[in-house]
Amino acid sequence: MGYARARSVVVDGVTGRLVTVEADISPGLSAVFGSREQGDRVRAAILNSGYGWPDARVTLPCESSESITDLAVAVALLAADGCLPVERLDGVVLLGELSLDGRLRPVRGIVPAVSAAGTSTVIVPAGCADEAAAVPGAVVVPAVRLSEVLERLRDGTLTPHIRAALRAASQLDLSDVPGNHAARFALEVCAAGGHHLFMVGDGPGLMLAERLPGILPPLDDAAALEVEAVYSVAGQYDRAPGRTPPMSAPHHTTTLAGITGNRHRPGALSLAHRGVLHLHEAPEFNRRILDALPGPMDSGEVRLLGRERLVHYPARFQLVLSAATCPCGRDCTCTAMVRRRYLERLARPLEHVELRARFERSSPAAGPGEPSAVVAARVREARERAAVRLAGTPWRANAEVPVRLLRRYLPAVPEVIALLDVSVSAGLITATTVPQLVRVTWTLADLRGASQPTEEDAARAMELWQGARDASR
Numbered sequence: 001m002g003y004a005r006a007r008s009v010v011v012d013g014v015t016g017r018l019v020t021v022e023a024d025i026s027p028g029l030s031a032v033f034g035s036r037e038q039g040d041r042v043r044a045a046i047l048n049s050g051y052g053w054p055d056a057r058v059t060l061p062c063e064s065s066e067s068i069t070d071l072a073v074a075v076a077l078l079a080a081d082g083c084l085p086v087e088r089l090d091g092v093v094l095l096g097e098l099s100l101d102g103r104l105r106p107v108r109g110i111v112p113a114v115s116a117a118g119t120s121t122v123i124v125p126a127g128c129a130d131e132a133a134a135v136p137g138a139v140v141v142p143a144v145r146l147s148e149v150l151e152r153l154r155d156g157t158l159t160p161h162i163r164a165a166l167r168a169a170s171q172l173d174l175s176d177v178p179g180n181h182a183a184r185f186a187l188e189v190c191a192a193g194g195h196h197l198f199m200v201g202d203g204p205g206l207m208l209a210e211r212l213p214g215i216l217p218p219l220d221d222a223a224a225l226e227v228e229a230v231y232s233v234a235g236q237y238d239r240a241p242g243r244t245p246p247m248s249a250p251h252h253t254t255t256l257a258g259i260t261g262n263r264h265r266p267g268a269l270s271l272a273h274r275g276v277l278h279l280h281e282a283p284e285f286n287r288r289i290l291d292a293l294p295g296p297m298d299s300g301e302v303r304l305l306g307r308e309r310l311v312h313y314p315a316r317f318q319l320v321l322s323a324a325t326c327p328c329g330r331d332c333t334c335t336a337m338v339r340r341r342y343l344e345r346l347a348r349p350l351e352h353v354e355l356r357a358r359f360e361r362s363s364p365a366a367g368p369g370e371p372s373a374v375v376a377a378r379v380r381e382a383r384e385r386a387a388v389r390l391a392g393t394p395w396r397a398n399a400e401v402p403v404r405l406l407r408r409y410l411p412a413v414p415e416v417i418a419l420l421d422v423s424v425s426a427g428l429i430t431a432t433t434v435p436q437l438v439r440v441t442w443t444l445a446d447l448r449g450a451s452q453p454t455e456e457d458a459a460r461a462m463e464l465w466q467g468a469r470d471a472s473r
Contacts, residue, residue, distance in 0.1 A: 004079035004086045007093045008072035009116045011109035013312045014229045014266070016116025018093070021069055023076035024059040035060070038067070041098055042074045049102035049147045054081050067097035068107045071123070074098060074146055075153070088153045093117040095132075096125045102146040106131075108265065111225070111232035114138050121158055123149055131237045133163035134228050136221065171214040171244070175371040177207050179360075184208065186357035186464055188375050191215045192382035193443030194397025196297070196319040196353040198282075200343070200467070203359035205322030209278040210247065212320060215376040216275070217383050218243040223274045226314060230273050234265050246275035248317070252284035259289050260302050263311045269296050272317035282321040283345040293319065293349040300400075316400075319353065321346060354399065354436040356467030382446035398439045398446070406435055410442045416458040423462060437461045 005022045039060060047053055060073055072094040079086045095113055096104040104125035107113075114122050114135045121139045124132045129142035140161045143149045152158055174184065183199055187208055190197040199205040219227060224243055231240040240246075248271040250259060261267030269277060279285055296302050300316035326334040327342050334342075386398050390409055395401055401409050420437060423429045429437070440461035441453035448457075 002080040002082060002086075004076045004089065006072040006076040006079070006089045007117075007120070008069040009093060009095060009113040010066050010068060011112050011233060012309070014109070014112050014226075014233050014270075014314060015312075016109070016112040016114075018116055019069065021072040021076050022060070023073070023080040025054045025077075025080050026057045026059070038070065038073060041067075041100065042070055042077065044100040045070070045098035045102045045146055046074055046078065048100060049145065051078060051083060051147075051150075052081075067105075068095055068109070068113065070098040071096040071104060071146070071149065075149060078150060084150055084153055088156075091120055092153070092158075093120045093122045094149070095122060096143075098146060104143055104145065104149075108235040109229075109233040111135060111229045111237070114140065115225070115229070121160075123152075123158070128237075129161040130163050131228075131232055133161050135225070171372065172207075172211045173214065173372045174208075174211050174375055175368040177204050177211065177369055179369070180204065180208070181369075183357040183359040184369055184375075186355045187212060188215065188379060189440065189443055189447065189464060190318065190320070190355055191375075191379045192447050193386070193439060194318060194399035195355050195440060195443065196321075196399070197355045197357065198321045198323075198346070198350060198353045198467075199357050199359050200323050200325060201359040202324060203361045205359050206278075206280050208359065209249075209276070209280070209320045209322055211372060212276050212278075212318070213241075213245045213247050214372040215379050216245045217376075217380050219245060219274055227274050230266050230270050230314060234271060236271070241275070246272060247278060248272035248275070249278040249280060252279070252281050252286075254285075254289075256286065256288050256292065260292060260296075261304060261313050263304055263309075266302070266313040266315075269293075269302055269315040269317065270313040273314045275317060276320055277317040278320045278322070280322050282323045282349075283327070283342050287345065290346060291348050294352050297349070297352045318399075319349065321349065321353065351432075354440050355464045357464070358467055378447060381449070382443065385446040385449070386442070398442045401439065403435045406438055410438055411452075412438065413441075413452050413454070415455040416441055416453055419455050419458045420462075429462065429465070433465065437465060440464060 003024045005020055008019055008021055009016045010019055043053055075094055078084055097107050099105055106125045106127035110128045110132045111134055114132045121141060123141045123143055126142035126144050129140055132140040141158045142161045180203060186197060227246055228240050231237050248268045250268040259268045261270055296315040302313040302315045304311045326332050326339040328334055420434050424431055441457040444457040444460055445453040
């Protein structure tokens, strides 16, 4: 008869939380007190690993019965039964689901789980060891079976895993997209300031949107780990883009849960965190999905209520909407009213979009455009200027600065405000649009290398907001 405890982690959203798993074996009729499903799974794994099950009263209280704690439950129980000195569990965190034959199954969310373990040695299923080792400073020990974990803990042979080298993600290049200078310029401004973009027309909107990650600045250490945590919880770690900002491009038939996520895993909005969410053929998306976009666009996260608890997923993305001018596509026979109603489906998200551009089919005679590397260099320099201005704040780009703090971090220039005020009075723009245009004027100034925006920048920002064809002049 004995008692032992082990440490594990449960994951809420993309945040790990350390928990203590306790096991007590006491005199009495043979029974298991705890989660029945987990108790049955752990019992089968222990028996099929060659260990005995105590003929006594077994109590397994745990803060959570999630499958990621299976390994900790089994090891704590075996230590309580005398199969392992309990002191061997000090400074160790155990993560992994057990199959009935005692093998360790990979689990979703291993990145935030290992992050929560801190400086402890973390034993994980071998199938997700590379994923676990993505956490800086983590001491990760892979194992295949429960019996292997017991042997390593007894012998103290906890050899850390060395992560395999990652392959660089291939990038699509802007030079593949001929012509469309106004749309290309809008894409550059979008990248430089972190703005949202709407592209409409019968040309290469999809091709342009797919190339936006290639001109965005690479992710820093903190942002890359945030993205890896999201993909880990989603069970898509093999698709995590490394240092390249992610691109999430759901099909218009995707459900609302597929876009926002649910209490078990994040959706497309969070898979675009620190990167790009592209909705191609945007008016074809369900109205509920389109109406759900403004909240995460403003707050930078998705909040979902499930099983009496609120789950948070990060979702700070740049939205790119692309659409044809009408529902029938090429050789259009639609009336003006049909076209207007088609694009009016985007009314709610477009209230939060600062840039608009028209794209059109180009002939090969237009020649190749600038390569991504050249555009990315200008974007990087503009971002660096914005970073100096926003130093000491949580924001990384002009578009992220809240309205209430615009005057402090993006101070108004009299001639710019005067032009915008005249435009509001003339009914060309609304008062709610002014903060968006102020942010864009600063981005245009950053791209020019100027210390502050001018009236010309404000005029160009208005052209970009209106979707003028010559805004790139």
